Amino acid sequence: MKSIPEIQQEIVEEFEMFDDWMQRYEYMIELGKSLPLIDEKYKTDEYIIKGCQSKVWVHADLNEDKIEFTADSDAIITKGIIAILIRSFSGQPPQEILDADTSFIDKIGLKEHLSPTRANGLVSMIKQIKLYAVAYKAKAENS
Amino acid sequence: MASVDTSLHFDVEKIRADFPILKRKVNDKPLVYFDNAATSQTPQQVIDVIVDYYSRYNANIHRGVHALSQEATDAYEQARIKIQKHFNIPNAYQTLFTSGTTHGINMVASGFASILEAGDEVIVSALEHHSNIVPWQMLCEKTGAQLKVIPMLENGTLDMQAFDRLLSEKTKLVFVNHVSNALGTVNPIEELISKTHNVGGAVLVDGAQAAPHIKADLQALDVDFYVVSAHKMCGPTGVGMLYGKEEWLTKLPPYQGGGEMIDQVTFEKTTYAGLPHKFEAGTPNICGGIAFGAALDYMNAIGFDQIAEYEHELLEYATSRLKAIDGLRIYGDIPNKTAVISFNIKGVHPYDMGTILDKLGIAVRTGHHCAQPIMDFYKIPGTVRASFAFYNTKDEIDTLIAGVERARNMLV
Ligand SMILES: Cc1ncc(COP(=O)(O)O)c(C=O)c1O
Numbered sequence: 001m002k003s004i005p006e007i008q009q010e011i012v013e014e015f016e017m018f019d020d021w022m023q024r025y026e027y028m029i030e031l032g033k034s035l036p037l038i039d040e041k042y043k044t045d046e047y048i049i050k051g052c053q054s055k056v057w058v059h060a061d062l063n064e065d066k067i068e069f070t071a072d073s074d075a076i077i078t079k080g081i082i083a084i085l086i087r088s089f090s091g092q093p094p095q096e097i098l099d100a101d102t103s104f105i106d107k108i109g110l111k112e113h114l115s116p117t118r119a120n121g122l123v124s125m126i127k128q129i130k131l132y133a134v135a136y137k138a139k140a141e142n143s
Numbered sequence: 144m145a146s147v148d149t150s151l152h153f154d155v156e157k158i159r160a161d162f163p164i165l166k167r168k169v170n171d172k173p174l175v176y177f178d179n180a181a182t183s184q185t186p187q188q189v190i191d192v193i194v195d196y197y198s199r200y201n202a203n204i205h206r207g208v209h210a211l212s213q214e215a216t217d218a219y220e221q222a223r224i225k226i227q228k229h230f231n232i233p234n235a236y237q238t239l240f241t242s243g244t245t246h247g248i249n250m251v252a253s254g255f256a257s258i259l260e261a262g263d264e265v266i267v268s269a270l271e272h273h274s275n276i277v278p279w280q281m282l283c284e285k286t287g288a289q290l291k292v293i294p295m296l297e298n299g300t301l302d303m304q305a306f307d308r309l310l311s312e313k314t315k316l317v318f319v320n321h322v323s324n325a326l327g328t329v330n331p332i333e334e335l336i337s338k339t340h341n342v343g344g345a346v347l348v349d350g351a352q353a354a355p356h357i358k359a360d361l362q363a364l365d366v367d368f369y370v371v372s373a374h375k376m377c378g379p380t381g382v383g384m385l386y387g388k389e390e391w392l393t394k395l396p397p398y399q400g401g402g403e404m405i406d407q408v409t410f411e412k413t414t415y416a417g418l419p420h421k422f423e424a425g426t427p428n429i430c431g432g433i434a435f436g437a438a439l440d441y442m443n444a445i446g447f448d449q450i451a452e453y454e455h456e457l458l459e460y461a462t463s464r465l466k467a468i469d470g471l472r473i474y475g476d477i478p479n480k481t482a483v484i485s486f487n488i489k490g491v492h493p494y495d496m497g498t499i500l501d502k503l504g505i506a507v508r509t510g511h512h513c514a515q516p517i518m519d520f521y522k523i524p525g526t527v528r529a530s531f532a533f534y535n536t537k538d539e540i541d542t543l544i545a546g547v548e549r550a551r552n553m554l555v
Contacts, residue, residue, distance in 0.1 A: 021170075021502055026553060053510045053525065054494040074524060075492035076554055077499075 004096055007088050008104035015108035024109050028080030035083040038070040049124045054078040056125055060132035066091050067136055069129065081105075081113055081122055089129055094137035102126055153453050158445065158534050161186040165534065172504025175539045180324055180483055180530030181508050182374045183355060185438075189377060192437040196430040204429055205403060205420075219429050222436025223419075229439045230369065231360040232386050236418040239385040239392075240432050244351040245274040247370030247385035248318070250422060251347055252278035254395030255316060261287030264313040266306070266339075269295040269520065270323040270330065273513040275349045279318060288315070295520055299326040299475025303334065314344040321353030321369075325514035325528065326475030327483030329353070336366055345391065351375055355532070356454060356481045358447040361386050373431065378438035382431030385422070392418050399424040450533040454482040457531045461540045468547060470555070474517075474526055482531035485512075488547070491554045493525045499550035500527075505543055 002010075018024045038047075042059040049056040054075030061068045069090040073079045088104070089097050105113065105122075113122045159165050162184050167174045176184060196218070202211035204219050220235070227238040241247040259265070265288055267279055283290045293306045301319075317339045322329050336346045347368035350359060354371040361369050368387050374380040387395070397404055397415055401424035406414040415421045442450065461484055465471055470489035487493060497509030510525040511518045518525055529543060 022553075025499065025502070029553060054492055055524065075494040077495045078492075 001091070004088055004092055004100040008100075011084060011088065012104050012107045021109065025077065025080075028084070028110075029076050030080075031083040032073075032076045032079030032081075035072070035079050035086070036070060038072040042070070043072060049128055056082065058082075058125065058128050058132075060129075060136070062136050062139070063091075065093055065140065067094060067097060067132060069132070071125075078122075081110065082125065084108075085122075085125060085129065094133040094140065097133035098130060098137065153445075153449050153533075155453070155534065155536055159536075161188060161441075162534055163187060163190070169504040169506070170502050175505040175535075175542050177529040177531060177535065177539070177543060178506045178508050179355070179532040179535075180327075180352060180375070180528065182380065183377050183532055184534065185379065186377055186441050188441050189379070189434050189437045193379065193430055193434050196433055201430070203426055215429055218433045219427075222433045225436040225439050226384050229358065229443065230384075230386060231362050233362060234389070237386055237389055237392060239387070239419045239422045240427050241370070241383045241385045242381050242428065243372040243374070243383040244272075244349060244370045247368075247383055248275055248347065248349065249278045250385055250398040251368050251370075251387070251395070252282045253398055256282055256285050257396055258394070259286040259288040259315055262313065263288040263315045264291055264309075264311070265289070265316040265318070266291045266293060266309050266314060266344075267317075268293040268301055268319040268330070269516050270299075270301060270326065270328060271318070271320055271514065271516070272324050272349065272351070273515070274351075275318055275320060275347075276516075279316075292516075293319070295517065298477050299323070299328045299480075299517075300477060301328075301330055303331065306335065307338070310338060310342050310344075312342055314339065314342050316345050316347065318347040318349065320349040320351070321357070321359065322350075322481050322483075323475070323514070323517070324352045324483075325512040325517045325526070326485050327352075327480035327530070328475050328477065329357075329479045329481065332366070333364065336364060340365070352481065352483075355442075356447075356451055367391055373435035373438060376438055377441055378435040379428075379431045382428045382435050384435070389418075392422070397421050397424065401425045445533065453533050454531055457535055457537065457540065458482040458484070460537050461529065461531070461543070464540065464544045465547070468544070468551065470551075471547075474521060483528060484530075485526040485528045487523060487526050488551050488555070491551060493523075493527045495554050496527045496547070496550050499553060500543075500546050503542075503546040503549070505546050507543075 015024055038057055038059055043057050047057045047059050054073050056073045058071040069086045071082045071086055073082055164184050200211050200214040202215045204216040223235050223238050227235045232238050265279055267276055269292055291309045294302045296302050319330055319335055321332055332348050339346045345367040348366050350369050350371045355376040370385050372383040404416055404421050404424040406416045472487055474485045493509040497507055500507055508528045512528060
């Protein structure tokens, strides 16, 4: 299994193939469309991430000792960003997720989406992913 | 490409030269600024006034005997008179400086906390900005008064028949915007005011979105309160105006305690200063007030009739071009509106559209525009809102149209 930094490097290399923002966004929209859909039953307010102009739902399951994330959004660009995050974090152990950084988002030319004041909730999304990791780590340690 | 308007009275290229920000590039593209309903841009003439204030006569007002304080006080009070004249307010002391529309509304709402009683009713419209909803909800919680809502119709106007049914002798206050920020609808405030007065109620009109386009004569309107923000009419942020009828301003208690608003202070009892100082505690936004006056001078020199006529031309042009785009819907597409177009394209989230347009250097607003009830009415998460000012051009609208089409091709 590839580590988080390895996957992120792979994503950075994919994005390096594009010369301009249009192509990067088109690719992101493609990724958004191919995002494995979250189970409808998790598309409720309980799983919604607040502070987004677009709605974002994130759900996590522990599979053996790895966390599997599923997510969705009503906006396609937001979905593309989620797809990138999920590809980077899903199927990884909680500790690896907690240790991971997200500076690769910057490297793929999506820096503006990382601003904490941007209303897309990417920052809250990352926070939510990390919170799931904290919760599952605590659960694993207590059981 | 559409040609630039060259009518005798209105030289848009000359006007554009007054706005340094319009020369900016965003994402390597020339800025197309269509978020004027959120905040308008500032002409050099107003920027100069701000620089001059801090360079030459920055001082606290109404207190010093020294020259700078006197100059600052004079300039601030002159600005008040400019605002008074602009809105045809009877007296300067009824022209209160605020930090903006939100502040003005809160001042009135908090004053009414000592006037309203359980069983009283207040009426809000479904087209309001959250600023003109939340303070009244808080007031109702405090006083036990009941909040009633004038519903909206599918075309983005108010259901005036429903309003007639809501009105009764229990109605103490009606608060409604002159122009809706989310849709641009011009509301029939004359009718709302006279009908409310007939049952003995008072009316607050939120003029934030009207003031940049319509020169309101507040005496002719006979409105009880009117509030605006300078930053939507070529002035700086953090300053605005609250007008109130004298009887109301006398009756309402002060909003904040502090310096400036007192007559005598002892630990036993403080007596309040007269108007306007009773409502102007603390050091105000002095420079902002002066610059607000300068902004009105600037707009009046161009002329509000000319502005309205030109903006209407932009609105009609943009409306007809947008409507030609497949799957595009305009919300509130009615004749009587200001130069605001709220739209969506079928299958496209407004956030996605706004993101792509930003990449193209086009600034629009996306989301619920602080008017969630309108979005709930249409069952949409939000809209894309392009709002025009008198310094925009048809060429810029062409850029928007090309941008919307490009975004649509990417997103659908
Ligand atoms: C209709 C309306 N009311 C109130 C406000 C709030 O104005 P401010 O933020 O300047 O207080 C706005 C601004 O967006 C508005 O459009």
